[in-house]
Amino acid sequence: MKPGGTAPPPADAVASTCQRPAARTLRRGLTVLLAALLAGSLVPAGPAAAAPDRTPATPNWPGNTPNRTGGTDYFIDATDGRDDAAGTSPTTAWRSLAKANATTFRPGDRILLKAGEQWHDEQLWPKGSGSAGRPITISAYGDRRAGRPYIATNGNVPSPFRADGTKNPATVGLTGAIVLRNQQYFEINNVELSNDDDFATDITTGSYVRDGIMVSINADLLPTGADSIMDHFRISDVYVHHLDGPSTWQRIHYGGVNFQVFGGRGYREYGTGGYYFKGVRIEDNTFSNVELHAVQFAFNWFNADGADAGQYDESGKFHEGWEQLWVRTRDLYSRDVYIGHNYAESVGQGAIQLANTKAMTVEYNEVNGYLQRYDAVSCGLYLWAGADSVMQFNEVYGGPDNEYDGTPWDLEYTNFNVTYQFNYSHDNAAGWMAYMGNSSNSVARYNLSVNDNGVLVKNMLSTNYSPTYFTNNTFVYDGADLDYVHDETFLSTVYFLNNIFYNTSTTESTPWYRRTGALRHAVFSNNAYYEASGTHSGQEPVDPAGPRVDPRFVGDPAEYVTGVGVDRIRAAAAHFALREDSPLIDAGRYNPHLGTEDFLGTHIYYGDAPEIGIAENRIGRKVTNPVDDNPIEDEPGDDRTNLALDKPATASSTHPGANGTLGAVNLTDGDPATRWAAADDATYPITLDIDFGADTTFDEVYLDEYTDSGTNPRVQTFELQRWDVGTGGWVTFASRTDGIGHDLAVTGFGSVTTSRLRVALTGQIATEQYTPTLTEITAYHTGE
Structure with missing residues (x-):
């Protein structure tokens, strides 16, 4: 208590x-x-x-059975233990978690907490790592009827932020009731965790981050030449409840089980092909009343917010830094991950948020209530910037009526070969599936x-x-x-x-x-x-x-x-x-x-x-x-003949970025996924000319602006002009003052016959800062 x-x-x-x-x-x-x-x-x-019975699946606590990995067993008893004892038997058990925190454990060792005991205002952070076939285990021993051993950290964890709001490499990742940092080959099971001082009082401000189990790779604290790939984690039969923190996104996620990668510098300053987790199983756990997430897996928090953090892909498509295409191009994916048979209820934000992972299977998870204390963007169960992964046989219900995402599922940014199948969602007021883009084979x-x-x-x-x-x-x-x-x-x-x-x-x-x-x-x-x-x-x-x-x-x-x-x-x-x-x-x-x-x-x-x-x-x-x-x-x-298809196109201004892929040729290629963009210093009017090569008759011109998450329609006024051979000049035959936007079919000007068509962009929407960008210009002769 x-x-x-x-x-x-x-x-x-x-x-x-x-x-x-x-x-x-x-x-x-x-x-x-x-x-x-x-x-x-x-x-x-x-x-x-x-709701499902969440009693431990094991008929006996693992610590009551022999250690088969060749290591040493260490016992901790909050009532009868002594920190000056040997700790290697139930009768010589240690008392505090601090004793374990001061110990560097070796492969095969087990840290065994006595069933029914409670550790308040303490955090467990054992040092050392296991090895292949010889993981370090955190588990329970004692009377199997006594209930799981309970670590109630009560919010006594450091802030991961400096006074100026930036991440503090010394403390980031140290916010769990159980903490592992730059460690691997661990198995954690049959424990109960909470990390809150007063859940009934909602925290709305401040730099509080509180986790149940916090596993991190801190790139800034890895010694030169150290392994940056952390392997083999098993988290099962853990009950996590009452984790409180501000229900706001602080550029650090937190939750019941949390795997994250931290780095304070720009992602380009770190190597490729590392800084990830592999061989992870998170299964048969229960989460109740937690912030922000029940499970948050492998979000990479290298600095990707600045103007230079974005990048163009090989086709010229631009990704903002936060879209995390760099996880793919630098092979920073975590991999070989299984998340299954977990139950979560009353979750502050998205219940199961997954990111930056490939070869992941997420199945048989049940979410009962998400976005309960958070009113912005998130979803019930989803993968962000992942690849080659499947979400299946999950059930999500009790989502909010949310203007933004709020749905149980989400086909997120920068996903490649991600499949949602055999899932059941019901009674989610925001809808069914959020759908972002910049992805492939969703x-x-x-x-x-x-x-x-x-x-x-x-x-x-x-x-x-x-x-x-x-x-x-x-x-x-x-x-x-x-x-x-x-x-x-x-x-x-x-x-x-x-x-x-x-x-x-x-x-x-x-x-x-x-x-x-x-x-x-x-x-x-x-x-x-x-x-x-x-x-x-x-x-x-x-x-x-x-x-x-x-x-x-x-x-x-x-x-x-x-x-x-x-x-x-x-x-x-x-x-x-x-x-x-x-x-x-x-x-x-x-x-x-x-x-x-x-x-x-x-x-x-x-x-x-x-x-x-x-x-x-x-x-x-x-x-x-x-x-x-x-x-x-x-x-x-549309089976009509596009008279402008593959015809030469030129622009009075072209943006030099995207590896030269933003030229006017994209306006007549018939592909709505390509685009033209004007240079940042372009001045109006900006002209786009199509050369038909011979006199051509049309009675409809179709225009389409490019938009994405950071790009709005930008054109306010424009004119359509034909080339007049007799005068050697351009003649306006249609004009609009209400913008272009998407799928604008300009008609009503009768039939025009000319060898060249000009779209003259004459004015910009007053609230827009950047110059225009369009995907298509087509011309049709409907004969109407």
Whole structure:
């Protein structure tokens, strides 16, 4: 018990009394999984089940069994121990954690805390590292009925900041109840941790950072020639609760389990191919009432905020420093990481935030309430600037109604080959998936979303390297409560294939978008559209092969399955499998991005074509090796002839940056992912000329400005001009004063015949600082 207070409830009490969020509009069927359900009968029943039992999985404390790694066991007993004792047996145990902190342990050693004991106002930071096959272990010994040993640090950790707000290399990373810094080969299990002086009083200001387990690489403190790659960490059966700190982003993340890389200088001042973690498993842990995160893995905090921290990639695409393309180009990814079977509730910011990691699997994690004390950008479970990783079989619910991200999932900046599959989200008021850009081969397939009544696919602030695929997801929502399917404007190609859009509202049809032209780069094929009202939205996308029928789910969508635990997530998903008489059977379209199996583990596919939605039925012949003989990538777009395509283009001003890739040639290449930009010192008017090579007749000119997270539309006024051979000068035939923005089709000027077209940018939006940048100029002759 804290002096003058009461001890937080034990792990089992917190887990069993958690309150799940109420539904916003749909009636939630809070159900338990009956034996009949396990036999295949999905029958909802009764009130919500309790949260998963979080008692230690082991039948005995590891410290009660022999040390099989050849090291020495050291015992710590907060009541009967003595720091002047040998510490190598339960009867000669040490008393304080300070004694362990003053000891350099050797490979194979175990640091064993007595079950049921408590250490208040102390922090555990053992020195030394293990080795391959001989890790150092922190665990428990004693009476297995006594409960986990409990370290209650009570906020007694140093600030990681100097007085001027910059990171302090001497103290950064020393903010956990358990701390490891520039150490490796550790296993931590069967302990309880808290780190707060008064959780009921919310900290809103100050330089407080408090972690449960803080593992760091501090690049500034590594001796010359020292290993900068930290290997082998196992964190399991740990209960972390009541970590308090300001619910604001301080350029240092903190949380229940926290792995971070620190460096006070610019990232270019450090070597490549190092400064990362590898071989990490974080599993079977419980987190409750923690700031900012339950799990935060491997965020690199080298200085990347200055004007010079950004970089151009090989194609000329610019990344701000904070987008962390440099993690990829310098191979600073952590790797070979597993995060699974963790439970988190009442998390201040994003529950499971992952970054700068490749070859990561994140599965069977359950998040019950995130962004509970933080109102800015973050999501429930997501990977930032990662690669070659999969998030699957996770359940996230209880998210807030957030204007910014706030969604359970996020296809974040600078991800390469990242897949979200077989995940279940429900009752998240901000929506389903945030979507940023500057990424490649992002895939979200066979996911189930119920009552995520915000924005289903939120944002898109930059173009991507390659198309994104949303395939075979099932979305069940209330159109009267849904904000939009998409709220911004897709900037590059996105494929929606074999998804179910199921609107339960009997009064409002689906609101598909907020901005005109929002879906211009979205390709919809073989999706199912159901409106309970019977009225389809005028915004609904064109999808000739998309059935507009009731899918005929196995279960009632209003009685969706919750409360059964994430380990039974397939039972919840099976509620939305298709009945054998469903019109969506064999109504889908094959594409390699579907993968090889559905949410329920069924092979893809049987019959004449895949099903629409998250579950494949075993009806018809099994197609063992599917072949995509009708690629969605070959779908025709605007079939009009672009008269400006590949025609020579010149500009009165061109930006010299991006390795010379911002030239006017990009305006007529037909690729919306490339762009032209004017030099920083350009003066208006700025002219863009296209030479058709011969007299050409057109009656529409299409213009598109480039935008991303830091680039707004910039043009306020412009003129369209034709070259007059007779006078040897330019003649204006159309002008606008309300800007360009995205997808502006200028018409109404009749038919113009000329050998050259000029777009004269004559004025800038008053609030914009930088010069304009455009992606496309096209010309069409519609004959109208």
